[in-house]
Amino acid sequence: MTHRRKGQSSLEMLVLGGVAVSALVIMAVYVQRAYQSYLYSSGSTHGLQFDPRGTYTESSTVNVFRQTTDVTVKTGQPGVDLPTGTPDLPSTPGGHVPGRILETKVRAQTDWDISRKATYEAR
Amino acid sequence: MRPGNQKGQAMIEFAIIGSTSLLALAFLIQIGLRMNYQQEIEQQTFRLALRRAQDEGDKESQAILYQHIRDREIPEPSSEPTIMPRTSTQASSAVTWGEWLTFLADDRDSQPRVVVHVNDTRADDFRSGDFEGGKEGVKKDAPKDAPLVSAIHNQFTSTGQLTQASGASSLSSSSSASTTVTLKNGKTVSGSASASCSFSGGSWVCDGP
Numbered sequence: 001m002t003h004r005r006k007g008q009s010s011l012e013m014l015v016l017g018g019v020a021v022s023a024l025v026i027m028a029v030y031v032q033r034a035y036q037s038y039l040y041s042s043g044s045t046h047g048l049q050f051d052p053r054g055t056y057t058e059s060s061t062v063n064v065f066r067q068t069t070d071v072t073v074k075t076g077q078p079g080v081d082l083p084t085g086t087p088d089l090p091s092t093p094g095g096h097v098p099g100r101i102l103e104t105k106v107r108a109q110t111d112w113d114i115s116r117k118a119t120y121e122a123r
Numbered sequence: 124m125r126p127g128n129q130k131g132q133a134m135i136e137f138a139i140i141g142s143t144s145l146l147a148l149a150f151l152i153q154i155g156l157r158m159n160y161q162q163e164i165e166q167q168t169f170r171l172a173l174r175r176a177q178d179e180g181d182k183e184s185q186a187i188l189y190q191h192i193r194d195r196e197i198p199e200p201s202s203e204p205t206i207m208p209r210t211s212t213q214a215s216s217a218v219t220w221g222e223w224l225t226f227l228a229d230d231r232d233s234q235p236r237v238v239v240h241v242n243d244t245r246a247d248d249f250r251s252g253d254f255e256g257g258k259e260g261v262k263k264d265a266p267k268d269a270p271l272v273s274a275i276h277n278q279f280t281s282t283g284q285l286t287q288a289s290g291a292s293s294l295s296s297s298s299s300a301s302t303t304v305t306l307k308n309g310k311t312v313s314g315s316a317s318a319s320c321s322f323s324g325g326s327w328v329c330d331g332p
Contacts, residue, residue, distance in 0.1 A: 064282055065281040066279070067277070068278050069211070071277075075270070
């Protein structure tokens with residue numbers, strides 16, 4: 001009995017080891033595919049694959065950019081009085097020229113509409 | 124020679140200092156343009172007032188108050204290249220050309236002329252008497268020293284497109300300004316300005332102020 005069982009354990013180990021190695025070899029393909037898929041999806045989160053040799057178009061359009069400002073004049077520099085004539089020349093022209101702006105209250109508003117478009121040809 | 128953890132240090136320094144320097148230069152250009160345009164309008168307004176006063180007839184006062192507003196394009200470092208931002212500049216000038224010994228009838232022509240110039244529009248039919256208290260649109264007790272302009276409404280609009288492709292790139296941009304000035308007597312003067320710029324095939328084509 002004992003003599004017949006000689007080598008049985010080694011054979012079992014060999015067969016078991018072979019199965020394990022075969023399983024690893026076969027599964028390696030699927031493991032690699034899974035890992036590549038992970039890399040691809042990670043890379044895709046940064047945008048499409050870009051190759052400057054390929055056909056691509058990127059366009060940035062400002063449809064409208066509008067600034068509106070309303071200025072209310074609060075105070076100004078005093079106007080200029082142009083003297084009328086002397087008693088000898090009473091009809092010499094004269095008048096009051098309104099002053100210029102010194103202090104203002106400003107209300108400003110800005111709105112915009114911007115769109116972007118990108119086209120890539122993946123290879 | 125160089126420890127491993129110092130690799131790329133010079134590159135990072137260049138990236139930080141270089142971009143900061145460029146930003147500082149861009150702001151310097153912006154401030155320079157702003158000062159330049161302000162000087163330009165102040166001197167231009169005086170010359171326009173001088174010319175207008177000279178052009179007055181013998182039976183007019185030959186005295187001018189010139190109020191001038193121009194909306195100029197001044198790029199901002201923080202805005203997109205496709206936007207052409209505008210800034211309003213203004214100045215006023217009073218010129219008396221008259222020969223004071225000229226006898227004039229005491230009528231509207233003898234009053235100083237008030238010219239309001241907004242971008243491409245010049246309104247020169249106003250006389251100083253139009254802004255006196257009690258005249259049309261002016262309250263009787265309106266302060267005599269109140270400024271000529273009581274309100275300014277600006278609207279600056281810009282559109283543009285930047286396209287980059289494998290063969291070439293192009294840029295087109297346009298801007299317009301529409302400004303309405305309300306005077307002391309309630310009358311309004313409106314003026315506009317527009318400009319466009321495009322880059323294609325390696326050359327720029329621009330027009331407008």
